[in-house]
Amino acid sequence: MQKRKLTQVGIIIRKRLIEVGKTQVQLAKEIGTSKIYLNHILHGERSGKKYLAKIFSILGIDPDSVKRTA
Incomplete structure (x- = not known):
């Protein structure tokens, strides 16, 4: 069984949660x-479009910085 990997956005969100x-x-x-x-969003199995703006707002993540690193 292959281990799931976080997406770039998932990595950013996980680091910010910590x-x-x-x-x-x-x-x-x-x-x-x-x-x-x-968890599906963080691993890229769901797009999370409906939730990403709210996640970024709650965690204080600049959406533009995420787009540059993705």
């Missing part, structure tokens, strides 16, 4: 989805 001391469960509740769905 910096601000939040869990994926907490973030998922704040954006109104499940931890499983959030």
Whole structure:
């Protein structure tokens, strides 16, 4: 079984979660989805278009900086 890898956006979100001391469960509740769905977004299995702006806002991530690194 192949190990799943985080996308560039997933890496940025995960690092920021650690910096601000939040869990994926907490973030998922704040954006109104499940931890499983959030995990799918971080691994690129779902686009997350509906949630990305809210995730960036909650975590204080500049969306333009994400686009430059993606």
